[in-house]
Amino acid sequence: MGYVLDGQSFDGLLSQLSKEYLIYAPVRISGKGAYSDTDLVAYGQISSLDEIEYNEKSRFSPKELIYPITQTLFYFTEDEYKEPAVSQKSIIIFCRPCDVHAFRRLDEIFLKNGDFRDSYYEAIRRKTVFFILECAGSFENCFCVSMGTNRVEGYAALLRPGEGQVTCDVDEHFAPLFARYGKPAGMTPRFIEENSISVILPEEIDKNIFDHQMWQEYSSRCTACGRCTVSCPTCSCFTMQDIFYEDNPRCGERRRVWASCMVDGFTELAGGHGFRKDNGSRMRFKVMHKIYDFRKRFGYDMCVGCGRCDDVCPEYISFSGCVNKVSSLAGEVKKDD
């Protein structure tokens, strides 16, 4: 059902929703960009339409809202492991179509892979509702069309912010509320149908590509900073970390913190032995996971084509460029003309 809301009405709607939901959207954080005098666009809590940064891609994805960078799993005293309390409120996340697809991939890892469901992820995920921000145009480095993540179906709400107003397409659950604050309006969702970048995905990958010299380029270019994996909406790896309180070493926390397969120490065992020492083989490991390994396991590709890894790389390494190199080497590419 379609509605149009002016700014004031939309803020009223947000205020009403905030009684039941924590509401997050991409926001502009002044002066916090990677370079001096630049802003950071990242996820934060909002209470008004003005706060939503609609015209730029967020540097970080919304995954941190459900899967925090640092998450306390247990508070402990010597003999007791206590879980932290979880907020009773549900969550609304304003995000792009690709980001919703990314959560489906995180669900695969946290809720399906192996015999156990990750209770921490599930506790927040089950209470999460996505409000889709329609993309007015393709951003730099995006290749969602190639990854099939440009369209979303079955959303709670889809929003098209415009001059002083928002046009929305809303599901049955939210329609009465939107009807209270807005006026009925025709709304046909528009999804991105073309990006300036496209990738060709390899169907089968010969084992020879794993040892191919193409990866040496990344050994010299990549600095193993891990920015690509931090910005990636589908990277889900973490490391356990125990800490104790300085003023009472008998009490402490077990936390998990995001980990990166690109960064030193990811595979290192106690005693020092490790795997994938050179950055080129780490790049190969990451790229193969995103466009090949995950598909072998779950039936579809992990990468959603948001291009954030390319946005943030300090060495201007292009993930999409790398995928296309792999494909041309794989030699079994069927062009979709």
Added chain:
Amino acid sequence: MTNPYRPFKAEILSVLPQTGIDFTFRLAADIKVESGQFVEVSLPGVGEAPISVSDFGPGWIEMTIRRVGKLTNVIHTLTPGGSLFIRGPYGKGFPVDRFTGRDLIIAAGGTGLAPVKSIVRRFYKNTAELKSLTLLAGFKSPSDVLFRDEINIWQSCINVQITVDGDDTGEWKGRVGLITKLISGLPKIDVQNTEVIIVGPPVMMKFASQEFFKKGIPEDRVWVSFERKMCCGLGKCGHCKIDDTYVCLEGPVFNYTAAAQLTD
């Protein structure tokens, strides 16, 4: 919702030093373990790590733990009556039933003997279950030899051959040389009826398996166990992943044919 990360407290029943840096801890734990599986062991405030179960029985498990890092350094200070926190067991163990009626050869390098100890203990007395059992074990030096008491007992029932890479004591009366030499020195193997287990450092597993292939053992009769960094044991943390395989879920025990396909 059950929390799969929640460990339980397990009392330490005994601590038996094997070498200067390897201690065997027996814990009170009522869990069902398969040979080759591992548990996540932790101490609050110190950390958590995957450790293979070296032996188990009703109400107890044993782990032979080497002092190599932050967590194991602290674990080694613990004494009976103290406790560790554990969760698991995790992973796929050795296909023990498949070995019934066959010649089983186990080649273990260093602490690689720990994950197969329960197999040796199960079969050395019940040799009727197997056609034969041969244990080949290699250690760096005489002071690194694990399970000395058990080895002495096993030797009276099965073929056990121990070798050390080098003798720094001058008192070692046994064999000196790499484990590959023990393999090449084995008498004729009934290749159609033999299963092989190889556990040890990656380099040892590589060369030991090649030695068995020279003997005519088919690749699909060889079983190996991988050691990887793991933070969850549940297929979530990603550290142990190789290609599309999660060592914590599909391993740590692999048939050689599957292991050979994995590229780190």
